[in-house]
Amino acid sequence: KIIYLNGEFLPEEGARVSVLDRGFLFGDGVYEVIPVFGGRPLRLAEHLDRLAHSLAETRIPDPLSRQGWTALFDELLSHNPGGDRSIYVQVTRGVAPREHAFPEAITPTVMAMVNPIRPLGDQVLAQGVAAVVIPDHRWARCDIKAITLLANVLARQEAVDSGATEAILVRNGLATEGAASNLFLVADGVIVTPPKDHSLLGGITRDLVVELAEANGLPVMETRIPEDSLQGAEEIWLTSSTREILPVTRLDGRRVGHGQPGPVWQRVHALYQDYKAHLRQEA
Ligand code: PMP
Numbered sequence: 001k002i003i004y005l006n007g008e009f010l011p012e013e014g015a016r017v018s019v020l021d022r023g024f025l026f027g028d029g030v031y032e033v034i035p036v037f038g039g040r041p042l043r044l045a046e047h048l049d050r051l052a053h054s055l056a057e058t059r060i061p062d063p064l065s066r067q068g069w070t071a072l073f074d075e076l077l078s079h080n081p082g083g084d085r086s087i088y089v090q091v092t093r094g095v096a097p098r099e100h101a102f103p104e105a106i107t108p109t110v111m112a113m114v115n116p117i118r119p120l121g122d123q124v125l126a127q128g129v130a131a132v133v134i135p136d137h138r139w140a141r142c143d144i145k146a147i148t149l150l151a152n153v154l155a156r157q158e159a160v161d162s163g164a165t166e167a168i169l170v171r172n173g174l175a176t177e178g179a180a181s182n183l184f185l186v187a188d189g190v191i192v193t194p195p196k197d198h199s200l201l202g203g204i205t206r207d208l209v210v211e212l213a214e215a216n217g218l219p220v221m222e223t224r225i226p227e228d229s230l231q232g233a234e235e236i237w238l239t240s241s242t243r244e245i246l247p248v249t250r251l252d253g254r255r256v257g258h259g260q261p262g263p264v265w266q267r268v269h270a271l272y273q274d275y276k277a278h279l280r281q282e283a
Pocket of ligand 1: 033177178179180181182200201202203204205206239240241242
């Protein structure tokens with residue numbers, strides 16, 4: 001495995017960061033995960049826009065131009081060949097003596113690596129997954145893809161401890177998103193997902209799902225989801241770059257809809273698979 005670190009491509013064992021890195025000390029950094037199918041990054045422009053947003057909002061200077069990022073990812077992929085993969089890229093504010101306020105002269109630490117994407121298992125596609133509803137203990141700027149993920153880690157672990165795959169987070173009576181995924185439900189035949197605001201991460205998969213559904217005549221509403229509308233939903237899905245569109249068939253131990261991945265999911269899942277197939281063909 002070859003890692004990109006601060007301008008160099010290194011074997012994983014040789015890629016080292018100082019213990020004074022503010023990512024390590026404060027979680028002072030941001031990241032992106034970009035899925036790659038057939039050698040082609042999916043929605044690269046949108047991922048770079050979101051990275052630029054995360055950097056701007058945390059006041060970390062963008063260390064590379066868009067062309068620079070694209071060239072870096074191309075070279076990193078060529079060093080790490082494989083099938084379906086994802087690029088993980090992280091930028092921290094950099095290395096400096098420990099002090100909360102920004103140091104005056106500091107250079108961001110840039111790291112990128114490639115990980116395999118595991119396909120969704122046949123069992124998941126046939127039966128869906130379980131989720132649990134958990135209070136959202138995160139900060140108030142969930143639109144920033146910050147590496148500071150303690151609340152997400154604890155929520156996901158709580159889900160796993162109760163035999164579920166993902167946690168659905170609730171704040172002020174509203175279901176916002178998963179610990180590492182966006183939330184969709186189907187109610188009265190309409191696909192519903194919360195609007196993008198500071199309470200959730202604007203997922204690239206989320207936007208693509210909305211776009212594919214609308215382009216194919218499926219009704220979509222971007223509207224807030226009260227916690228108490230989860231139990232009556234016909235279908236619940238969770239979307240992310242690496243797990244695509246996960247059908248949730250059990251919520252807090254109770255069946256969602258008929259307890260099977262639903263017909264609207266089947267449709268949107270197929271549209272997403274077609275989209276990926278076209279991307280692969282263009283490679
Ligand atoms: N919300 C959160 C909190 C996430 O961590 C993620 C995935 N990293 C998502 C949503 C989904 O975003 P995307 O579709 O861009 O992977």
